[in-house]
Amino acid sequence: MRWIITLLFLAVFQWYSYQAVKTIVSNRWVLLVYFLFVVLIIGNLLFHTLVLERTTAQEPRLMYAIGFFITLFAFQAVVTLFLLGEDILRLPQGAYAYFTKMPGQTQFLPERRKIISQIAVSLAAIPFTSLLYGMYRGKYNYKVLAYELNYDDLPEAFEGFKIVQISDIHSGSFDNSEKVQHGIDLVNTQQADVVLFTGDLVNNRADEIHPWMKTFQQIKSKHGVYSVLGNHDYGDYTQWESADAKKKNLDSLCVAQKEMGWDLLRNDSRFIEKEGQRLALVGVENWGTGFKQAGDLEKALEKVEADDFKILMSHDPSHWEAQVLPHPFNIHLTLSGHTHGMQFGIEIPGWIKWSPVKWRYKQWAGIYENAKQRLNVNRGFGYLAYPGRVGMWPEVSVITLTKTKSKI
Secondary structure (H helix, E strand, C coil): CHHHHHHHHHHHHHHHHHHHHHHHCCCHHHHHHHHHHHHHHHHHHHHHHHHCCCCCCCHHHHHHHHHHHHHHHHHHHHHHHHHHHHHHHHHHHHHHHHHCCCCCCCCCCCCCCHHHHHHHHHHHHHHHHHHHHHHHCHHHCCEEEEEEEEECCCCHHHCCEEEEEECCCCHHHCCCHHHHHHHHHHHHHCCCCEEEECCCCCCCCHHHCHHHHHHHCCCCCCCCEEECCCHHHHCCCCCCCCHHHHHHHHHHHHHHHHHCCEEECCCEEEEEEECCEEEEEEECCCECCCCCECCCHHHHCCCCCCCCEEEEECCCCHHHHHHHCCCCCCCCEEEECCCHHHHECEEECCCEEECHHHHCCCCCCEEEEECCEEEEECCCCCCCCCCCCECCCCEEEEEEEEECCCCC
16 A cells, blocks of 8 residues: 555656646657656666665665655655646636636646746755755765863863764765765864764674774774664664574674774773773663664663763663653763754754754754753764765764863
């Protein structure tokens, strides 16, 4: 039934888009080129999804097939919206003309107005070109976003402590080693005290990270690199020949992180010590509303004292309100990712921050605060499905901790 509905929507979009192009351009060769363009994009997607076997090597090509289809779909959706609106007016006029027809009258439905089709195509060109730009440049348009967070109970030894957070690498999507290296260089340029990775190293399989291990093992900081698992790291979104094969895949991913020099926290904690004081790093496995819930916050906090300054790594931001805020321990800072900011949105600092993902997640990008607890949702280092980003650029978060100065 879902396939039938999808095909009906596609058929309606194709018909209205063709009508718009036909109204603007009467040259049959232009119409033929448009027809072949549509067939190529849809055929390419069907070829990659129904014919080719999904492998690590094919992953970027599949994403480009999806990306070009999404770009075409956005164009046709805008055109269809305008022409459908025009038809809401044309059809009653046509019905009236039919029932009050004059002798010899054969044409009842008013012709489409060229200006409506021109406006529709012009406006549809905005998302069309934006999505193409997102695939060409946006997906590697790394941004460093810096935050300073003030706490009255921060241990004095950690004044100015700098955390660099990256998330959602999705290494199976990458297709440009030079651009990825630029992102790694941005991370190292920050001279972090600690680097924290908050999950989704791969799309589905551990072997996706193998070609990129030498690149990501370059990430350095004074106190090391720590990581947690995201929902994609478990291999839940692909088929396995057996449960044992799926387990071996996860084991391989954990080994790869160790070989890169990353300390993977699976419902566990570590302490960073300076001048006799300490800071607790806590990492849980994925816990998300509507997603895998392997995270065990109680187990992760077993070695942590109530008065420790605590930084929690938890991939899915829905965990924050569901379990972190209600916990009796004050967890000072939670770091998440997962949403990617939907890889699409509009952000003008101080004016607007919007993405369709806000309808799914209450906390979806940037810093959020509740009493003395903060959450940072990183927009992600990589990309998934649509091989691009528009407005929601790949992010390196830099968080500096400061201590509230006592008033004299």
